[in-house]
Amino acid sequence: MDLDSNKHENQEMQISPVEDLMREHGVLHRVLLIYKDIISRLRGEKPYDLYLICNATLNAANISKAFIEEYHQVLEEQYIFPRFQQSQQHIQLIQTLLVQHNAARCLSNMILRLLASFTGSASQRYQLENLLSTYIRMYEPHSSREDTVVFPAFHSLVSEETFKELGENFEEIEEQKFGMNGFHSIVQQIAQIEQSLGIFDIGQYTPNCNI
Numbered sequence: 001m002d003l004d005s006n007k008h009e010n011q012e013m014q015i016s017p018v019e020d021l022m023r024e025h026g027v028l029h030r031v032l033l034i035y036k037d038i039i040s041r042l043r044g045e046k047p048y049d050l051y052l053i054c055n056a057t058l059n060a061a062n063i064s065k066a067f068i069e070e071y072h073q074v075l076e077e078q079y080i081f082p083r084f085q086q087s088q089q090h091i092q093l094i095q096t097l098l099v100q101h102n103a104a105r106c107l108s109n110m111i112l113r114l115l116a117s118f119t120g121s122a123s124q125r126y127q128l129e130n131l132l133s134t135y136i137r138m139y140e141p142h143s144s145r146e147d148t149v150v151f152p153a154f155h156s157l158v159s160e161e162t163f164k165e166l167g168e169n170f171e172e173i174e175e176q177k178f179g180m181n182g183f184h185s186i187v188q189q190i191a192q193i194e195q196s197l198g199i200f201d202i203g204q205y206t207p208n209c210n211i
Helices: 002-013 017-042 050-087 091-116 122-157 160-178 182-197
Strands: none
Touching: 017 050, 017 122, 017 160, 017 182, 050 091, 050 122, 050 160, 050 182, 091 122, 160 182
């Protein structure tokens, strides 16, 4: 009886591959919010603190590289996109997404290289602002197109059995790369960066709207 209850509980905890990928997009969008805050500091719109900017950007870029570009994107490239290529659906979109995956990896590497020798000079501030802005400008439409076109269509391309198996595979791969509760660990790291920048409380984004 207890074994059956535990089995049922574990089944309820399992999430679909699409839900898994979409919650990872949530991590990505929190990284983009961090980048936006860094940009505002580089522009002098918020207090400029060289150490804070370097530390927050470095930590966010490392998370993006490890969790988004070397894990999340790889799942899409190995398990999601090939299904569309095989069925000849959204071919041009998939090709664009693949090109942008490589661009994201390139941009993160450039950000990390710049931070390795960042002294806060005017030219370096401009370079960092441009790299972060470029990353945001590409990945906002990229992720929204995946969420609204690719992921909803994916379910129809595989059987229910395959769909379930992929969800289990994704969880196993995540655990291998990031340990038990790897997703929640990444979210906690993101939260710490947000707290250091003073942007953790999302209430600050609520407009004063008097109608």
